[in-house]
Amino acid sequence: MSVPHAHVIGDPIAQSKSPLIHGFWLEKLGIAGRYKARHVEAGNLGEYLARYRDDGSWIGCNVTMPHKQTIIGHLDQIDPVARTLGAVNTVVRQENGALIGFNTDADGFLEPLLPILKSQHLFRMARIIGTGGAARAIIAALAHNGFTLVVAGRNPEKAQALIDELAPGGEHHAIPIAYFAEATNFAFDDREGCLDLVINASPLGMRGSPELPFDWSHAPPGSMAYDIVTDPVETPFLNAAREAGHPTINGLSMLVGQAAIAFEKFFGAAPPREHDNELHEILTR
Structure with a gap:
């Protein structure tokens, strides 16, 4: 059985700490899953989603600059909060391949x-x-x-x-x-x-x-x-x-907070927030 995996996408993306956060929680919980950064330029956003929409092991992606607004036009459904804000930072793939956009930033x-x-x-x-x-x-x-x-x-x-x-x-x-x-x-x-x-x-x-x-x-x-x-x-x-x-x-507070909501949507488990101090130490190295 393939391992479920998710991404964080953006341009640039090398600076993203999201893979460290999700990887830390996956390890603590013993969940078989992967989360990686993917560099996606503005002109390639549609191509990226089309590629992974049909990948049954891909469970979604987090979205950072500059895609939070432009990605809306590529999705099948938008959560009411994300629609009100006009921005999506989390995309979750359904079993039928439909893509739902959420916003966990607020x-x-x-x-x-x-x-x-x-x-x-x-x-x-x-x-x-x-x-x-x-x-x-x-x-x-x-x-x-x-x-x-x-x-x-x-x-x-x-x-x-x-x-x-x-x-x-x-x-x-x-x-x-x-x-x-x-x-x-x-x-x-x-x-x-x-x-x-x-x-x-x-x-x-x-x-x-x-x-x-x-x-x-x-x-x-x-x-x-x-x-x-x-x-x-x-x-x-x-x-x-x-x-x-x-x-x-500092920005880690918002980053970890919004990631916690996305993690549960992706992997179906609440992240172990009792380890936040250890996680913050890793993120500031």
């Missing part, structure tokens, strides 16, 4: 924030940098949890379009990403009981990419910095946040 992103979100706050604000597929999930998730949003992108019109689509009705704002690059002396609300997040949901700061231009004078006292970049794990954005006295969350 729940993965929120996972490390859940203990904080259980508390009541006077006000919640998030500054989100980026307008790609991951940003879509983050915008929707935070709007649903009562945050006022400031979305920054190279194209403010695209940022505003995301707000209008995913977080209508709130007092949200779209701004150019360059706004955060220069220092400010804005007088922030420093009352206790406010929750402020600063989130890098862009590829800026990823190995081989330019750094994110963010001056920490734009962050209110006590703001939490959250970077979804995973290579490197400790980005210049997070290092600068710590130097300015802000608590931080």
Whole structure:
């Protein structure tokens, strides 16, 4: 009997830590399965899916940049959450070869924030940098949890379009990403009981990419910095946040959280999260 296998696809893909995560869980659970990275360029996405759709041992794939939105047109069914977000990061093959798209990014992103979100706050604000597929999930998730949003992108019109689509009705704002690059002396609300997040949901700061231009004078006292970049794990954005006295969350938290949901869809078993500390050590080597 063939061994079930899954992939993570993207362009680039060499930096992906997903094979380490899924391989770690497969080994801990003693499950016969494989999970590997596959480099798939934009023009080859349809060819890739056509090749594996008829492979009975292929159980699906995770999807990363730049395919999260374009892959939708190649699938047979889209989960309601993924359809609302307009982005797919997990594809599961059915026994009849049908491909169903899901999005686990929103729940993965929120996972490390859940203990904080259980508390009541006077006000919640998030500054989100980026307008790609991951940003879509983050915008929707935070709007649903009562945050006022400031979305920054190279194209403010695209940022505003995301707000209008995913977080209508709130007092949200779209701004150019360059706004955060220069220092400010804005007088922030420093009352206790406010929750402020600063989130890098862009590829800026990823190995081989330019750094994110963010001056920490734009962050209110006590703001939490959250970077979804995973290579490197400790980005210049997070290092600068710590130097300015802000608590931080690195991209492994979201990566492992969303991977846990995908793993169960692929292999039919909940991952052994009691080993998270060991897994994080492996991922940061």
